């Protein structure tokens with residue numbers, strides 16, 4: 636069982652008023668996922684828009700890549716059916732992970748109150764069976780005596796909706812060659828509590 640000892644962002648207390656369900660979603664089709672995966676792998680995009688991050692030595696990272704704007708809007712429209720409050724965009728982000736990358740267990744900052752992680756595709760060597768997936772682990776009720784650990788094994792086009800500021804999540808070491816993934820984030824349309832995160836003007840996560 637994974638353990639989490641970190642601190643939650645102060646906005647986590649607002650989930651009582653704005654609950655975000657933890658659930659799998661299917662907001663885009665396989666064709667859209669494949670096209671997005673190709674965009675992440677496009678050498679011209681990598682050269683012009685890609686960034687390196689010390690925490691993910693094998694990854695190419697994209698902050699607000701313009702080629703994912705339409706998918707961001709579509710995912711936002713898709714998840715509104717699962718929420719009983721309106722949402723405002725903060726930011727989105729994508730990574731093309733490589734061999735050996737991992738995501739340490741953490742919770743997110745305030746801009747990620749409503750979060751979706753969306754899988755675009757994988758490349759694995761021939762040693763792996765077709766349909767191999769890199770699981771994302773989540774820990775519900777992490778502060779209780781009986782935390783519940785769930786692994787999501789997403790295929791291209793699959794995503795999951797989650798309350799990023801309260802549910803610890805992680806990924807163990809990636810053993811494939813490439814994994815294209817995007818992260819989309821919103822906050823409740825409640826300026827009194829969340830206006831500071833609207834548009835995520837100067838932070839990235």
Ligand SMILES: [Fe+2]
Pocket residue numbers: 741742743799804
């Ligand atoms: Fe996160």
